[in-house]
Every structure is written in C-alpha cells, then in structure tokens.
Amino acid sequence: MLARIFALVLKEFRALLKDKRSRMVLIGPPLIQLMVFGYAATFDLKNVPFAVYNEDRGHTARELFAAFDGSPAFTKVAQITREGEIAPLIDSKQVLMVVHAGPNFSADLLAGRSAALQVIVDGRNSNTAMIVVNDVREIVSRYNIQWTHDHGGSPPPAHVETRAWFNPNLESRWFFLPGIVGILTLLVTMLVTALSVAREREQGTFDQLLVTPLRPVEILIGKTLPGFIIGMGEATVIVLAAVFWFKVPLVGGLITLYTGIFLFLLSGVGVGLMISSFAATQQQGLLGAFMFMVPGIILSGFATPIRNMPQLVQDITLLDPLRYFLVVLRGVFLEGTPFHLLLNQFWPMAAIGVVSLGIAGWLFRNRMY
Amino acid sequence: MSSRMRLRGLVRKEFLQIVRDPSSIAIAFLMPLFLLLLFGYGVSLDSKHLPLGIVVEQPSADTADFTAAFRHSTYFIPHDYATTRAAEQAMMAGRINAILVLRQDFAQRLRDNDGAPIQLIVNGVDANTARIVSGYVQGSWGIWLQHYAQQRGQEFQVPVDMQQRVWFNSELRSRNYLVPGLVAVIMTLIGALLTALVMAREWERGTMEALLVTPLSMREVIVGKLLPYFILGMGGLALSVAMALYLFEVPLRGSLWVLFAASALFLVAALGMGLLISTVARSQFVAGQLAIIATFLPAFILSGFIFDIGSMPPVVQFVTHLIAARYYVAILQTVFLAGNDWSVIVPNALALVAMAVVFLGLTWKKSRKRLE
Structure with missing residues (x-):
C-alpha cells in the first residue's frame, strides 16, 4: 500500500513540476509577492504631501508648520496664499492635506486664547485620512505641551503615559508581515490543490485512477502530500524572510509555530481538494478557489479587524481557517504566546481540515459526470 | 463572407x-x-466597542469622575480589574486591547504641581488599533480636562486647537x-x-x-x-x-x-x-x-x-x-x-x-x- 501511495505522490509531483511554466509559477511569484507586499503593506504614513496656508504674520505658526515638515509622515509640497487654492490642490490629489493658520494665530496664542489650526484632509481614502488626522493630533499635542512648558503655564492636572506592549514603536509592518506569511501560504496551497482533481476529471484521467486498485483514502493521501510538502517548504522560506529580511521579531516557540503551519496546511489543502473534486471543469475549480480565497483573506482579520464586523459575518469567519492561523502567527511572532493559549485556534483548523478532506475523499467516488 | x-x-x-x-x-x-x-x-475600519481594561487602585470621587468618560463612550467596552496583574493576564489572553491604570495616589497627585500620571498600556501587535485606542483615550482625557477645569471655575484652554475637516467623506x-x-x-x-x-x-x-x-x-x-x-x-x-x-x-x-x-x-x-x-x-x-x-x-x-x-x-x-x-x-x-x-x-x-x-x-x- 505504501508503495502505491508513494508512486502516486511521485506522479503528482511530476504533474506539478514537469512543466517549466508550472514550476516557475509555484516558486517565483509567491517569493516576489512576499518582497513586494512586505514593503507595501503598512499603515505607517510616509511623505504624505501637504500644503501650508499661513495667513499669520508671527513666527509661532511657522514653528508649528516646521514640526509638520520635520515629521517623516509629511512632506510640504506647496505654500498657498488664498483660500481658493485649496480645492484644486486637494481635488487633483496633489496634496492630501492642507493646514491653515488664520491671521490671528500668533496673537491668540500669545494672549492665552486658543489658536485655531484648521486641518483639511482628503477623505476619499478614509483610512488614510483617519491616520493623517491621528498623526496631526500627535504633532499638535506635542507642540502644546512644549508651548505650555516654555511659557510658564501650569501643566494639566493629569497626563496620559502610553506604553505599547510587544511592538513598542507601533510599527504596523510587524502586524502585517505575519499576516502575509498566512496569505501566501494559503495562496500556495490553492495553487497546488484547487485545480488538481478538476484537471484530471476534465481530461478523464481521474476515472482511470478510480479503476486502479487505489482506494479513495490512498488517492486522498497522494493528492494531499504534494500540497503539504510544497506548502511546508514555502512557508519556511517565507518565515525566514520575515525574520531575517524584514526583521520582524520571532519571540515564540518554533514548535508552536509549526503546529500552526501544519494544521493550517491541513485545512487549506483540505478545502482546496474539496473545491477541486467538486468541480467538473477547471473553470469551475478556479471559480471555487476564488470564492474561498477572496472572502477567506478579506474576512480573516488581515487588514480590517474581525471585531468591527457585524455578528452574522463574525460567525461566518468561524469557517475561515486563515482567521485562526493569523492569531497563531501574530501571537507566536510578536507576543510569544505559549502553546496552550493557542489550543482554541488549533482545533478549529484541525476540524476544518479533517471534515473537508473527508468530503473530498467522498466526492472522489460519488461525484461522477 | x-x-x-x-x-x-x-x-x-x-x-x-x-x-x-x-x-x-x-x-x-x-x-x-x-x-x-x-x-x-x-x-469596516470604524473601530467601536474596543474592549478596554480599567484598573483603579484606590477608588475615589476623582477616579470615578475620570473613568466616567470611558464608561459612557461608544468607543470602549470597559472591563474592570482589581489589579494590574489581572488586567495584564486578560490582555495576554486577547480579551482586552488596552489597560488604563489609575494609581493609588491618583487623587492626591491630581493636586500636585506635576500632575497625576495616567498609565495606558496598549497591545501593540495591531499597531493601527493601538493608535486608534491611544487617540480615543487622548480625546477622552481632553474632554475630562475641560470638565475638571470648569468644575473648579477655571477656564481651560489648549494653546493650539486643532479643527479637522475631512472632505468628500466628512463623517469618515x-x-x-x-x-x-x-x-x-x-x-x-x-x-x-x-x-x-x-x-x-x-x-x-x-x-x-x-x-x-x-x-x-x-x-x-x-x-x-x-x-x-x-x-x-x-x-x-x-x-x-x-x-x-x-x-x-x-x-x-x-x-x-x-x-x-x-x-x-x-x-x-x-x-x-x-x-x-x-x-x-x-x-x-x-x-x-x-x-x-x-x-x-x-x-x-x-x-x-x-x-x-x-x-x-x-x-x-x-x-x-x-x-x-x-x-x-x-x-x-x-x-x-x-x-x-x-x-x-x-x-x-x-x-x-x-x-x-x-x-x-x-x-x-x-x-x-x-x-x-
């Protein structure tokens, strides 16, 4: 029996790797995407273009604007003198923000009144707008503390001291890179499995496989192992790149990490094979792969928190193996979460894997065309 | 043809x-x-109902006054913990995103010259959410400052008051x-x-x-x-x-x-x-x-x-x-x-x-x- 399975695994590997194009597709793009996405996926703003509209004659406003320009988040690209210039600059996306100090800015400030600083932000991408507003608020509040201090004002009766655990500089890349590890691992398992049974069905070779002495379980193992082995290899490379190239700290244990990878591959390969054995043509298999992968990634908590979703959608995400894997990855990478605290993430992945593989095996024989 | x-x-x-x-x-x-x-x-990126741990080491009228803003905010779901340690464990387990700590001497140091420190510990793994939490806490703190000054018949004014206007999508x-x-x-x-x-x-x-x-x-x-x-x-x-x-x-x-x-x-x-x-x-x-x-x-x-x-x-x-x-x-x-x-x-x-x-x-x- 082992020899039969081995022969089948060998055949599957050959089917995947014999074609030079297919070989290239499996290895090159995921690694290129890791590099590109690793740099692209961040919420930390850099060089956001902004314009200054300063009607104030004193130098206090100028000091504040210098603080904006000095921040890595913002780059001053224009200085305007009329209100009418604001709209064209923002509409055409030349600037994302205009900061405006009125004619009385310095006078108000020196007289002990609140001086108004207007910040106009392009809200077309409301996420970026929100981050811009937050960054501006930080600059202004730092300026306020300094100003109060320099001008002998009494400090506020209480002040907030913030400390961030696990990611002291709040670098959002540390949050996204483990997520990318998960996404690309999912991508690889889909590449290997989603079309594999569908192709054989379309070409008629699957019927031939079914009339051999191989039992469905053996076919299942033969179809599962390549996805597993390739997925394991690529996941390892991606983890290494995250740690050594992108310098994301890996504080947790490798056994915990690999338990997560193992179970996630089990569920990913399972779902991929299930889709593939349900499809009659490769076109249907491809459609199925997208119908799983796209919601699987968007609703996994990769970029938008699951907590923000309505309850019904939160319940749907319980079927998404990536959701659990991301918790494992972020926990192991950044928090050093111990094994036992992740059991609640491990067992749903195992369950999804076992159930979907079972359905795939059943479909082998019971879905005929 | x-x-x-x-x-x-x-x-x-x-x-x-x-x-x-x-x-x-x-x-x-x-x-x-x-x-x-x-x-x-x-x-949705509109973060609301963020689970926030609150630790008040010595409850008093002042601490109640301060935490009231958090208890009535739609941005937070407050969870009370008796000790910082218990709250930290809850954060490790992922039940809360941040911890607000008011130390024993909060009420006393409120009247000191340096002011009382309020400790905010955020889980930085999700850096974006951490920033949002910190922004909301700063906002609530600002409201409390004004309220606190008014109660004492003083006028509180920030030097520079930021007024944001978001075009095209004003309510973000x-x-x-x-x-x-x-x-x-x-x-x-x-x-x-x-x-x-x-x-x-x-x-x-x-x-x-x-x-x-x-x-x-x-x-x-x-x-x-x-x-x-x-x-x-x-x-x-x-x-x-x-x-x-x-x-x-x-x-x-x-x-x-x-x-x-x-x-x-x-x-x-x-x-x-x-x-x-x-x-x-x-x-x-x-x-x-x-x-x-x-x-x-x-x-x-x-x-x-x-x-x-x-x-x-x-x-x-x-x-x-x-x-x-x-x-x-x-x-x-x-x-x-x-x-x-x-x-x-x-x-x-x-x-x-x-x-x-x-x-x-x-x-x-x-x-x-x-x-x-």
Whole structure:
C-alpha cells in the first residue's frame, strides 16, 4: 500500500513540476509577492504631501508648520496664499492635506486664547485620512505641551503615559508581515490543490485512477502530500524572510509555530481538494478557489479587524481557517504566546481540515459526470 | 463572407459556450452579489466597542469622575480589574486591547504641581488599533480636562486647537471608500476569471488551430472572444454599482456616464490580462494558477485600496504602476466621492487605455507566434 501511495505522490509531483511554466509559477511569484507586499503593506504614513496656508504674520505658526515638515509622515509640497487654492490642490490629489493658520494665530496664542489650526484632509481614502488626522493630533499635542512648558503655564492636572506592549514603536509592518506569511501560504496551497482533481476529471484521467486498485483514502493521501510538502517548504522560506529580511521579531516557540503551519496546511489543502473534486471543469475549480480565497483573506482579520464586523459575518469567519492561523502567527511572532493559549485556534483548523478532506475523499467516488 | 458575419458567428459560438457552462454567468453575476454583500456589510475600519481594561487602585470621587468618560463612550467596552496583574493576564489572553491604570495616589497627585500620571498600556501587535485606542483615550482625557477645569471655575484652554475637516467623506464612513475599492477588486476578478481559461482551453483541445484554418484572422478571434465576456462583465458591473448606490448608500457625486466609461476601459484591460494569461500559459492548469497569483492579491494590496501608495518605498510604488486596479481605484474613489474631477480621471483613464492596448497587443503577438 505504501508503495502505491508513494508512486502516486511521485506522479503528482511530476504533474506539478514537469512543466517549466508550472514550476516557475509555484516558486517565483509567491517569493516576489512576499518582497513586494512586505514593503507595501503598512499603515505607517510616509511623505504624505501637504500644503501650508499661513495667513499669520508671527513666527509661532511657522514653528508649528516646521514640526509638520520635520515629521517623516509629511512632506510640504506647496505654500498657498488664498483660500481658493485649496480645492484644486486637494481635488487633483496633489496634496492630501492642507493646514491653515488664520491671521490671528500668533496673537491668540500669545494672549492665552486658543489658536485655531484648521486641518483639511482628503477623505476619499478614509483610512488614510483617519491616520493623517491621528498623526496631526500627535504633532499638535506635542507642540502644546512644549508651548505650555516654555511659557510658564501650569501643566494639566493629569497626563496620559502610553506604553505599547510587544511592538513598542507601533510599527504596523510587524502586524502585517505575519499576516502575509498566512496569505501566501494559503495562496500556495490553492495553487497546488484547487485545480488538481478538476484537471484530471476534465481530461478523464481521474476515472482511470478510480479503476486502479487505489482506494479513495490512498488517492486522498497522494493528492494531499504534494500540497503539504510544497506548502511546508514555502512557508519556511517565507518565515525566514520575515525574520531575517524584514526583521520582524520571532519571540515564540518554533514548535508552536509549526503546529500552526501544519494544521493550517491541513485545512487549506483540505478545502482546496474539496473545491477541486467538486468541480467538473477547471473553470469551475478556479471559480471555487476564488470564492474561498477572496472572502477567506478579506474576512480573516488581515487588514480590517474581525471585531468591527457585524455578528452574522463574525460567525461566518468561524469557517475561515486563515482567521485562526493569523492569531497563531501574530501571537507566536510578536507576543510569544505559549502553546496552550493557542489550543482554541488549533482545533478549529484541525476540524476544518479533517471534515473537508473527508468530503473530498467522498466526492472522489460519488461525484461522477 | 464578410468580416462582420464571421465575427457574428464566432460571438454566437462563444455565447453558446457560456450558456452551456453556467460558471461564466456565476462569475459575472453571483460573484459580485455574494462578495459585495459579504464585504459591504462585513468590512469596516470604524473601530467601536474596543474592549478596554480599567484598573483603579484606590477608588475615589476623582477616579470615578475620570473613568466616567470611558464608561459612557461608544468607543470602549470597559472591563474592570482589581489589579494590574489581572488586567495584564486578560490582555495576554486577547480579551482586552488596552489597560488604563489609575494609581493609588491618583487623587492626591491630581493636586500636585506635576500632575497625576495616567498609565495606558496598549497591545501593540495591531499597531493601527493601538493608535486608534491611544487617540480615543487622548480625546477622552481632553474632554475630562475641560470638565475638571470648569468644575473648579477655571477656564481651560489648549494653546493650539486643532479643527479637522475631512472632505468628500466628512463623517469618515469607511464604507464610502471601501465599497468603491471592493468594486475594483471584484471587477479585477471578474475580468480575469472570465477570460483566463478561454484561450488556453482552445489551445489545449486543439480547437484553436481549427478556428484558425477558417478565414477568421487572429484579430477577429480576439475580438470575438472579448465581446461576449465584455457584455457579461458590464452586466456584473451594473449590478455592483446598483448595490453600491442603493444598498450601501455610497454617494455618487460624479456622473454615471464617466463611471461606466472608466469601468468599460478597466474591464477591457482586465479581460485583456486574462486573455494574455491564457495565451502565455498554454494549459488551463497553469493559466488558472497564474490567475490566482496575478489578480486578487495585487489588486487588494497594491491598488491603493487599503494601503496608501504614497507611503510605499519607491521601488514598490513603481510596481503598483503595473497594476490596472490602481488606476481604476483612483477613478472610482474620485467619481463616487469627489465628482468629475478631470485632473484625476484623464491621466488614470489614459493609463487604463495603455494597459488594455499592451495586454491585447501582446496576446495578439503571442498567439500569432505560436502558429509558426
């Protein structure tokens, strides 16, 4: 029996790797995407273009604007003198923000009144707008503390001291890179499995496989192992790149990490094979792969928190193996979460894997065309 | 036989094929319906109800006054802990996102010269949420300062008062920008999925050669393949736009015609990319793999839909120029939220034209070469 399975695994590997194009597709793009996405996926703003509209004659406003320009988040690209210039600059996306100090800015400030600083932000991408507003608020509040201090004002009766655990500089890349590890691992398992049974069905070779002495379980193992082995290899490379190239700290244990990878591959390969054995043509298999992968990634908590979703959608995400894997990855990478605290993430992945593989095996024989 | 009649015959044949395998119709209509419903309702960046741990070491009127702001805020769900240690354990287990600690001497140091420290510990793993939490806490603290001063008959004034105005989406409703972005992602999928396997299937089965011994030229074959899927894709787009406007109530400040014209350009580019994938791959299997790699993730991560392109390193910014969705996202966000602003629409539309020409041109060239 082992020899039969081995022969089948060998055949599957050959089917995947014999074609030079297919070989290239499996290895090159995921690694290129890791590099590109690793740099692209961040919420930390850099060089956001902004314009200054300063009607104030004193130098206090100028000091504040210098603080904006000095921040890595913002780059001053224009200085305007009329209100009418604001709209064209923002509409055409030349600037994302205009900061405006009125004619009385310095006078108000020196007289002990609140001086108004207007910040106009392009809200077309409301996420970026929100981050811009937050960054501006930080600059202004730092300026306020300094100003109060320099001008002998009494400090506020209480002040907030913030400390961030696990990611002291709040670098959002540390949050996204483990997520990318998960996404690309999912991508690889889909590449290997989603079309594999569908192709054989379309070409008629699957019927031939079914009339051999191989039992469905053996076919299942033969179809599962390549996805597993390739997925394991690529996941390892991606983890290494995250740690050594992108310098994301890996504080947790490798056994915990690999338990997560193992179970996630089990569920990913399972779902991929299930889709593939349900499809009659490769076109249907491809459609199925997208119908799983796209919601699987968007609703996994990769970029938008699951907590923000309505309850019904939160319940749907319980079927998404990536959701659990991301918790494992972020926990192991950044928090050093111990094994036992992740059991609640491990067992749903195992369950999804076992159930979907079972359905795939059943479909082998019971879905005929 | 005239060229037009030949083309009509080919288009008819494609339509028959579409009707026979309903997966194309599912791609064009069911997929946008399903994905937009799921994402339009599901995806949101508006963080509310953040679980916040509160530790008050020595309760007093002052601490109650301070924490009241947090207890009544819609941004937080407060959880009380007796000790910092218990709260820290809850944060480790992921039950809370942040901890607010008021030390034993809070009430006393409130009257000191230096002021009382309020400790805020945030879980920095999700850096964005951590920033949002910290921003909300600062906001509540500011409100409390004013309230505290008023109670003592003083006037509290911040030196510089920041007044924000967000244009085009004043209440920062994230659905207004996510839904147009999702339309772009979904149209990318529709475009590529519809055509990615089409040419590969014909080559694989040998029917392409059969097609080419007819008087049909390669150009006619490409147009014949494109046209039926273009019509299907525009149907899917009309459905998506209708859902965006009437179900998700995203405002449309530009004109519908501009929206459809830009979408038609994008769809040709996306279908062209599918045809090119199909032609380069030679087999449906590899074409499917390429479609999985080249469509969704680049459109999701590199289009400016979620991540700000300007903040990416220059090399990555350069790569984003190769992603058609980038131009389409820019047009969609502008036409939906800002209006017909030609300084944004024209350059991006031209880029889409260029991409469509390149994709279709390459398809034409590669297909001809294969025959030799």
